């Protein structure tokens with residue numbers, strides 16, 4: 001089976017190159033596995049170029065293997081390059097994932113670490129996917145969310161850009177954090193840059209309207225009900241509209257976390273999602289009984305609510321229990337409004353208010369894109385993989 005090994009030497013704490021030279025390539029060699037091409041990426045987009053060229057050369061192969069040393073961003077590049085390539089329609093793409101990035105959301109979901117340091121320091125743990133290849137284990141399918149950025153009146157109404165995500169698609173605070181964090185990468189290569197970026201953006205509210213769409217097998221989008229610990233229909237039929245403003249709007253597939261210990265969508269693990277669905281976490285400040293309007297004061301006052309929810313995600317998903325108590329304080333029990341709304345459905349539309357520039361950012365696995373003024377974004381979990389390649393990751 002054709003096999004390409006690619007590593008990004010610049011991602012995370014820049015250990016991709018020594019990891020491949022000291023561990024991955026010798027292990028493959030020791031097992032007699034032929035590496036048809038080896039690529040050290042030299043620039044953004046290089047991984048996409050390399051896999052596209054390799055796939056074209058091996059057009060017609062039923063399967064291709066990619067040994068990838070990266071974070072979620074380079075994986076995103078690879079998936080986007082191959083998803084749209086005619087030469088690999090119907091091809092099974094098997095990925096051996098070696099975590100070399102900053103957050104490594106997909107790897108740490110598939111291989112939950114016992115400590116956050118394990119992803120950086122435990123070389124046996126980091127080779128989990130490599131060993132799964134050796135052991136002849138099958139691959140776990142990777143679901144994909146397809147996001148279309150639609151133009152506005154000034155730029156034409158059609159689809160301006162299509163993005164494929166395997167981890168996260170978000171707007172609002174999370175997209176703002178990823179946008180800011182890129183400028184901090186050089187000085188702060190570790191996870192701390194996401195916390196610094198959060199500090200800089202947490203006061204913002206994002207003006208938009210959302211439509212949640214049911215998956216093919218759902219009558220309606222579903223919402224998590226903490227009392228019954230299950231998902232229940234969120235509307236009587238069809239789509240569900242959510243009015244903003246939003247503090248947080250984020251959807252995931254394949255993962256329950258965005259960092260080894262940041263479990264933002266923990267139900268993706270606890271209540272396994274049916275095919276064709278994504279998990280969505282929303283925070284809307286106007287659900288707070290103490291917030292009547294959008295003013296600089298209410299935005300400032302809400303900051304602590306958002307921090308509490310984010311802190312809960314770091315405490316094994318405790319944010320799902322947070323609700324507004326009678327005195328306005330946050331509590332973990334009772335029947336007050338939940339701070340976080342947790343949905344499961346087939347996709348969503350995000351319609352930003354044209355005047356709110358910050359609401360126009362869309363994050364797709366860490367890559368930041370901008371919706372045209374007057375435009376909107378449509379995200380759907382892919383349910384028609386027949387005319388596309390399929391992707392799987394080797395997991396122990």
Ligand SMILES: Nc1ncnc2c1ncn2[C@@H]1O[C@H](COP(=O)(O)OP(=O)(O)OP(=O)(O)O)[C@@H](O)[C@H]1O
Nearest residue numbers: 010011012041042044071072073074101102103104
């Ligand atoms: N040699 C290079 N120099 C600079 N950037 C590169 C190079 N090779 C690849 N890139 C880019 O580096 C970016 C970051 O990579 P990646 O997302 O995999 O790591 P990360 O951001 O550290 O980890 P994570 O996404 O898990 O937080 C990608 O957008 C990729 O295109």
